[in-house]
Amino acid sequence: MNKMTDMNDHNSHATAANSLRQQPDARGHFGQFGGRYVAETLMPLILDLEREYRAAQADPEFQREFDYLLKHYVGRPSPLWLAQRLTDDLGGAKIYLKREDLNHTGAHKINNCIGQILLAKRMGKQRIIAETGAGQHGVATATVAALFGLPCTIFMGAVDVARQQPNVFRMKLLGAEVVAVESGAKTLKDAMNEAMRYWVANVHDTFYIIGTAAGPHPYPELVRDFQSIIGTEAREQILEAEGRLPDMLIAPVGGGSNAIGLFHPFLDDTDVEIVGVEAAGEGLDKRHAASLTGGRPGILHGNKTYLLQDEDGQITDAHSISAGLDYPGIGPEHSWLHEIGRVRYEPVTDDEALASFQRLTKLEGIIPALESAHAIAAAERIAPTMSKDQIIIVNLSGRGDKDIFTIADALGVKL
Amino acid sequence: MSRFDAAFGKGHPALVTFITAGDGDTPAILDAVMAGGADVIELGMPFTDPMADGPAIQAANLRSLCKGTTTADVFQIARDFRARYPETPVVLMGYANPMTIRGADWFAAQCKDAGVDGVICVDIPAEEDPELGPALRDAGVDFIRLATPTTDAKRLPAVLDGAGGFLYYVSVAGITGSQQAAQSSVQEAVNRLKAATKLPVAVGFGIRTPEQAAAIAKVADGVVVGSALIDIVAEYGNDAPRHVEILTKKLADAIHGAKEIAA
Numbered sequence: 001m002n003k004m005t006d007m008n009d010h011n012s013h014a015t016a017a018n019s020l021r022q023q024p025d026a027r028g029h030f031g032q033f034g035g036r037y038v039a040e041t042l043m044p045l046i047l048d049l050e051r052e053y054r055a056a057q058a059d060p061e062f063q064r065e066f067d068y069l070l071k072h073y074v075g076r077p078s079p080l081w082l083a084q085r086l087t088d089d090l091g092g093a094k095i096y097l098k099r100e101d102l103n104h105t106g107a108h109k110i111n112n113c114i115g116q117i118l119l120a121k122r123m124g125k126q127r128i129i130a131e132t133g134a135g136q137h138g139v140a141t142a143t144v145a146a147l148f149g150l151p152c153t154i155f156m157g158a159v160d161v162a163r164q165q166p167n168v169f170r171m172k173l174l175g176a177e178v179v180a181v182e183s184g185a186k187t188l189k190d191a192m193n194e195a196m197r198y199w200v201a202n203v204h205d206t207f208y209i210i211g212t213a214a215g216p217h218p219y220p221e222l223v224r225d226f227q228s229i230i231g232t233e234a235r236e237q238i239l240e241a242e243g244r245l246p247d248m249l250i251a252p253v254g255g256g257s258n259a260i261g262l263f264h265p266f267l268d269d270t271d272v273e274i275v276g277v278e279a280a281g282e283g284l285d286k287r288h289a290a291s292l293t294g295g296r297p298g299i300l301h302g303n304k305t306y307l308l309q310d311e312d313g314q315i316t317d318a319h320s321i322s323a324g325l326d327y328p329g330i331g332p333e334h335s336w337l338h339e340i341g342r343v344r345y346e347p348v349t350d351d352e353a354l355a356s357f358q359r360l361t362k363l364e365g366i367i368p369a370l371e372s373a374h375a376i377a378a379a380e381r382i383a384p385t386m387s388k389d390q391i392i393i394v395n396l397s398g399r400g401d402k403d404i405f406t407i408a409d410a411l412g413v414k415l
Numbered sequence: 416m417s418r419f420d421a422a423f424g425k426g427h428p429a430l431v432t433f434i435t436a437g438d439g440d441t442p443a444i445l446d447a448v449m450a451g452g453a454d455v456i457e458l459g460m461p462f463t464d465p466m467a468d469g470p471a472i473q474a475a476n477l478r479s480l481c482k483g484t485t486t487a488d489v490f491q492i493a494r495d496f497r498a499r500y501p502e503t504p505v506v507l508m509g510y511a512n513p514m515t516i517r518g519a520d521w522f523a524a525q526c527k528d529a530g531v532d533g534v535i536c537v538d539i540p541a542e543e544d545p546e547l548g549p550a551l552r553d554a555g556v557d558f559i560r561l562a563t564p565t566t567d568a569k570r571l572p573a574v575l576d577g578a579g580g581f582l583y584y585v586s587v588a589g590i591t592g593s594q595q596a597a598q599s600s601v602q603e604a605v606n607r608l609k610a611a612t613k614l615p616v617a618v619g620f621g622i623r624t625p626e627q628a629a630a631i632a633k634v635a636d637g638v639v640v641g642s643a644l645i646d647i648v649a650e651y652g653n654d655a656p657r658h659v660e661i662l663t664k665k666l667a668d669a670i671h672g673a674k675e676i677a678a
Binding site: 039 | 512
């Protein structure tokens with residue numbers, strides 16, 4: 001199986017009329033979204049990165065190395081698990097789980113990190129930086145930095161450092177320096193600001209491994225391409241298991257890299273309904289992180305996209321029980337898919353995610369990440385309204401070991 | 416003749432002072448920099464996520480926003496300044512989101528109405544000019560571009576296309592308030608820029624003291640000082656204007672006389 005199918009497809013589809021898989025345009029725009037809203041200091045580097053990515057896409061050796069690492073280091077393909085007990089319990093559509101939680105480091109994040117560190121190597125960069133929210137991307141980045149022997153600095157909001165201690169320790173064990181960011185709300189957004197500040201001062205030798213399908217072009221595109229292995233595999237696996245495509249895909253969306261990875265290979269399959277799940281936090285009338293449902297278009301962190309903001313364009317603080325969804329923006333391709341109506345985005349609250357977390361754990365023996373529990377909650381809402389011969393694929397984007405302290409706290413259990 | 420032409424045509428290098436709007440008693444601080452001899456005023460529009468700024472200006476943004484400063488307040492400060500000082504150019508400097516959230520045309524019209532001469536937007540590079548550039552130019556407001564040590568010769572024409580007012584040379588690859596660049600590297604860069612444009616070239620980032628300012632003024636048309644003034648606002652609070660005036664006077668004397676001493 002050619003794991004780089006999607007990167008190749010992207011080129012071959014470029015001439016196909018009416019395809020939803022041809023974005024972004026030459027300037028990095030997905031409709032009105034995306035773009036390259038960065039300081040002039042970074043602009044030449046961003047252009048270099050784009051050139052290098054085009055060269056890598058055309059280089060069979062790059063693709064061979066990517067495929068090799070995904071298979072032998074990450075452990076791909078990840079299984080597509082028929083969650084029979086969950087299906088029976090809900091009494092509706094058949095639910096399959098795409099088991100990204102079984103990847104090395106425990107989430108989908110590693111797929112993208114492998115791709116980007118290979119680009120860093122091609123560009124001769126000497127140092128790796130990254131931002132992280134839950135710590136999953138930080139761990140994945142620290143992991144590939146260790147594998148390639150490059151020094152690595154991870155920027156993480158001080159609030160997230162406190163609530164994700166096990167991941168902080170993992171990163172340090174892997175040899176990374178973890179910088180606790182004290183500015184702003186001290187979460188993912190602020191970690192990204194600080195990573196960009198470091199980057200702008202060290203552009204000559206530093207590669208910034210952005211963890212989600214957002215940021216300045218070409219990041220949203222290349223992160224999507226590296227993550228599209230999820231959807232490419234799922235497509236083959238469901239055809240093998242069921243002899244047909246699913247009726248629906250469901251994935252959680254913070255920045256949205258696992259979601260776009262699952263969705264993208266299916267975008268032109270108009271019979272496949274696609275649902276992205278946003279974090280509604282304490283509820284849409286209270287503190288939340290649902291950028292599409294509760295925000296509007298604006299410019300932040302290098303791209304134009306839906307943002308939580310006030311009438312003056314000041315960014316407002318996001319909230320989600322899941323650190324990985326605690327971000328006031330979303331990847332630009334999701335904003336575009338939302339506007340053209342190809343993907344439906346639904347909110348799920350902290351409480352709903354907590355309930356689904358426990359339900360999946362007990363029914364399937366799978367502890368999902370809190371991020372993934374949001375997608376499970378949406379599946380629980382939707383599956384009973386569908387018939388038993390219909391099929392849903394849910395992206396189980398990561399495992400929940402990192403969240404047990406948060407869960408214990410929410411359930412009033414002292415560990 | 417535009418206010419920029421006048422400010423950079425006084426026969427000596429210009430002092431460009433940056434302060435964050437709404438941080439401290441802004442009208443009084445503006446009076447202080449004017450009394451101290453500033454030639455161009457840069458007014459920072461506060462933003463929640465100032466990605467290109469170091470700790471000093473980050474904190475100033477936060478102080479201003481925590482006081483409840485709105486975009487309307489920023490324009491009112493500019494409008495009042497214009498009424499008091501008809502000749503001195505005013506530049507709004509900030510980030511794309513607050514500038515474009517109500518539409519570029521709205522922002523450009525507000526600038527024109529408030530007597531703002533130019534706009535610097537940190538995160539709209541030449542590639543994204545359509546986001547703001549056409550609206551500003553149509554309103555007769557200069558879109559001031561940034562050039563940096565990473566802006567190579569191939570890129571420079573794109574950076575200059577549509578640029579107005581003056582060219583802002585960011586002398587270090589980094590954030591505001593960081594290390595100062597060496598005079599020799601700045602001189603080389605300014606010469607390269609001046610060969611490509613008729614616009615005056617002002618140099619900023621990391622310039623804090625009169626001595627540093629004098630060194631840069633020898634090789635540039637203008638010197639931008641920001642974080643050093645912001646630090647005074649942070650330290651002295653209500654008493655800041657007096658101290659701001661003292662530093663501005665020293666900076667102005669050093670900059671205005673830099674080329675005479677050289678000659």
